[in-house]
Amino acid sequence: MKRNSAYIKGVLFAIALCFGLFAGFGQNSAHAFSNQVIQVGATGEDVIELQSRLQYLGFYTGDIDGVFGWRTYWALRNFQYEFGLPIDGLAGGTTKNNLAKASKYDKAWVNKQINSGNKFSYYGGVPKSKQSKSGAAKGGTAKGGKGGGQAKAKPAQVKPAKNVPDGYSQNDLNLMANAVYGESRGEPYIGQVAVAAVIINRVESPSFPNTVAGVIFEPGAFTAVADGQIYLTPNAQAKKAVMDALNGWDPTGEAEYYFNPDTATSGWIWTRPQIKKIGKHIFCN
């Protein structure tokens, strides 16, 4: 792993040069930000820059993760207050200009830290070498523990953070995507959203278990669980469908059951009040 430091410097310089070139294009009002007004909930490059610059000035103390969350929001408002700007929590033209003037941003370095999954900070006036700890933390410090666990198995896999609908985790989302894909691969998109919505309706219903895993793995509840199709790798569409259902879309009208009339074996299911048919499935209360 150890290499000649001069070589690394050379590579870094080259990377910095590349990024510098690219950054040169989008320049307009602020020095490096793109044109967009950045608001709460946004993700991406501009948010990383915003967080880095706010941290450089000491306003932002959280992780630089590329998601404009609440801590970034309060930090930005503090910055706007200190600099006598209108306090709106939006990073628009004036705010970005002020921010860019007051702080420095080493895009290449920050991106490198994020891409290699390092635990790092970006405070002004502190040497960078002291602010980065590689993902495979060997040290006994408590701080390293967070990234250490998974870094050992597969180093440098901590990617920028993601937004997830309230009340659910990314793992719930993946589990649901598996179930939806296994249950309704051949269905139209709306049919997949409907299946995901039924899972959520069941979680909220008193007649069913109260967790996503409890509902999905309830014996006999889903054929895809019984025959193992749930363990297929879901495609992007299934994940999209789950995302829509988690964000509140329910095409079924609060259904808790559905069945395929061609293959249903249970007579009882036919006695449930039917709501509508989507694709091949009949949804009922």
Place this chain on the structure above:
Amino acid sequence: MIRTILIVLLFVAVAGTGYWGYTEHQEKNAVLLQAENNYQRAFHDLNFHMDALHDKIGETIAMNSRNQLSPALAQVWRLTSEAHNDVGQLPLALLPFNKTEEFLAKMGEFSYRTAVRDLDKNPLSDKEYNTLKDLYANSTEIQNELRKTESLAQKNNLRWMDVELALATNKQPEDNTIIDGFKTVDKSVEGYSDVDFGPEVSNREKMKNRNLSQLKGKEISKEEAKKIAIDFFDLKKNVKITVEETGKKAKYHAYSLTLYNPDTNGTTYMDLTKKGGYPMWVLYDRNVGAAKISLNEAMLQAEDFLEKHMESKMEMVTSDQYDNIGVFTYARLEDDVRIYPEVVTVKVALDNGDIMGYEGTDFLLAHKDERVPKFSLSDKEARKKLNPNFEVKEVSKALIRNDINEEVFCYEFFGTLGNDTYRVFINAENGNEEEVKKLKDAEPSYNEI
């Protein structure tokens, strides 16, 4: 010579196959047994918890003092949740057993409500005692039925795996004891379905039974529904539209429309209420490219859309970017009060700003004009009720549904405690802390989702 060799080879092959088959069979049995053991455990656990539940409810009836009653009711609450859990692990999904599960859930809700209440100030009412007695009688029946089933299953060495197979293939199992037992339990619960759980639990029921009948306007026809959809999206006439009605027993009577637009190659799905023709939800399905516009621009698109399609004034309460999709929720604003039950969600594509979806069912169900805001406390007085370590950053007025589903007017405080941001609702009439919500931070992604 060759014949001997062939015979030996054949013999080896047959013996090998036999051995292989035998080990396969062994393994299969081991796995089946494993599954059977899990079912057995859940079943016997269920019986144990129902026994304990029955005893505990009996004890609460005899109790009088608060410092005895509260812990006992908390125990009841815990046991109902354990029993509910056990049921979820049995292969009963194909069996009508939902009455019992619902009963357990309601019993849990009732015992929780009464356990956390200050029973010194507000002791159990006569009505609630009667409810407890009803529950006791009912749990006696459930317990008896379950015990009978359990002992028969033990005596006859019945297997849950057989039950599962029978249920899955819809064949009559050789011995119906288990299925019959559970059916009887569900029947007996049904007889108690009119147990009065008090306003706190039944509020939940009311939420479940709400419908769209309060909407203004008259019933629309299929053709009118088509017209509304064409107006809604400013569509040209070449769009293919199919309309279907919901079933007679559906909770919300609506038309489901599917619109295929040959120009964009996209399909839009939409539900319109039969009464009045209000859009309940819209979903547009097309491939979304890489994000080109910012979340902020997308928000402006969403606001344009709402202004065009809604009469009420709406205010954004959350905004989130999911890669190339922006999702915004808006609450209705009435005299500076955020009406949180009346929310709509709008989804915008970040490649060109198209509206990808709209969800307004909650808005339609909760919308009311006649609410009279009651704010007898000032926000300063309400602030005194907050945790002293909580650093307030923003205050606003709001209407929320509290945890017993009553609409209450509140002051909404945004602020931080340590590194986390919280939203705290203080009742504007009596200063109760109605809800404290920790706002979620983004989750580090361990994997690409």
